Amino acid sequence: MKTAATGLLVLMAAIFAAARAYEYQYPWLSFVKAFAEAAMVGGLADWFAVTALFRHPLGLPIPHTAIIPRNKDRIGETLANFIKENFLIPSVVARRMQNIDVAGATGRFLQTPAGEGTRIRAGASRLIADIFESLDDERLGGIVKGAVSARLRKTEVSPLLGHALASAINEDRHVPMLEAAIRWTARALEANEPLIREMVHKKANWALKLAGLDAKLADAIIDGLRKLTVEMSTDPAHPVRVKVEEALAQLANDLQTRPETRERVEAIKEQLLDNKSVSLWIDTIWQKAREAVIKAARNPDAAFAGKLGEILKSMGATLESDPRIRAAINQFARRAVVGMSASYGGSMVKLVSETVRGWDAGTVTARLEAAVGRDLQYIRINGTLVGGLVGLALHAVDSL
Structure with a gap:
């Protein structure tokens, strides 16, 4: 030209x-x-x-x-202020975000069959995998484990456990667990029968041993316990079983309302979180989750296939069809972006102005002349x- x-x-x-x-x-x-x-x-x-x-x-x-x-x-500085005043003001960002349906776009993406939108899916998957692989595993893992541990320490688990137990009792979801406990007791009794006989023999006095009644007493105890487990497993209205259910109901109530019980549960929770085994368990969960994310991201078609693919497609359909969920997710996304603009808008503006200020005159001239020359x-x-x-x-x- x-x-x-x-x-x-x-x-x-x-x-x-x-x-x-x-x-x-x-x-x-x-x-x-x-x-x-x-x-x-x-x-x-x-x-x-x-x-x-x-x-x-x-x-x-x-x-x-x-x-x-x-x-x-x-x-x-003028360019940075232009960006700030037209793009990074929270009110402007919120107004622009009102027209963006994040939940709907996510739902459509999750429902996209293999072969459609492959480039977008492959690009997004590759980006996710690269991010997880490039971040310092030890440092990121420490951040994740620290965040999980901090959240658990701040969360009072006693009311949650009490509510979950009460809901399970009200819906009879505790019955399979109770029956499993009874069966486990019966198996433990069978496995430890020699130990019970030995204990009875040691506790019996010389007269019982001389008369040979210690063996009969052990037989009576074992037979009675065996009969008790059989009756409890076959009779839902057995008195002992009813007592156990009443105790569970009382425990559910105490977990939610009784300060002493809640304090004991919180103390146990703190002890567990301080235990090295729990820390290793959280670390194992993080490593498996990270590996699963990278593996799925490297092969998005496999991730979207099978049961996981069906779950993701179901989630996508829900996101598109349920207005309440869509509204909640869009509101969350809008607040997150607005919060980022409010918190980091000044830093972005400073980055632009300092970057341009750091360019030499020849660089500025060449770039602008190439753009509009x-x-x-x-x-x-x-x-x-x-x-x-x-x-x-x-x-x-x-x-x-």
Whole structure:
């Protein structure tokens, strides 16, 4: 474009020279000469204006030239303030986010069959995998485990356990657990029968041993316990079973309402969290979760297949069809983005202004000229042609 604009200017100069040379023979060439002369003036004026934006014309330190290099710091601050005022103000971000359906887009993405939207899915999956692999595993794992541990310490688990136990009792979901406990007791009794007999033998006095009653007493105890487990497993209304259920109901109530019970549970929770075995367990969970995320991200088609794929598609359908869930997720996303803009908007603006300030004048000039230089050369071309037309019009008026 520079060549075209400069070539047009040279062409006008050649036309001017030719018209001036033959004007005395052909008077009508005065109009051509006027057009070419004014076109040269217009082209040179616009060349000076365009050049003055980026550098000194012909290297001469003419005042008010090389505007962009001299004002790059002010340009950076103006650009940063423009971004802040038009994009990073919380009210502006919130207004723009109102038109973005994050939940709906997520739902449609999760429901996309294999083969459709493959590039988007592959790109997103690759990004997720790269992020998880590039982050410091030990440091990130420590952050995750610390966050999980801190959340568990802040959460009072006693009311949650009490509510869960009460719900299970009300819906009879405790029955399979109770029956499993009875069966386990029966198996433990069978496995430890020699131990029970030995204990009875040791506790019996010499008279019982002399009469051989210790063995009969052990038989009676074992038979009684065995009969008790059989009756409890077959009779839902057995008195002992009813007592156990009453004790469970009382425990559920104590977990929710009794301060002493809640304090004991919290103390047990703290002891468990301080235990190294629990820390290793949390670490194992984190490692497996991280490996699962990376594996699924590296092979998104496999992740979206089978049971997991069905679950994800079901989640996607729910996100698209349930207005309450969509509204809640969109509200969460909107608040998160608005919160980020409020918290980090100033830092982003500072980053832009300091980045531009750190550029040297040549870098700023080259980048801006590459971005808008083509249109600026059109200005030179238009200036040449418009100048010529104005000169032609003025010459015509003067002649008339």
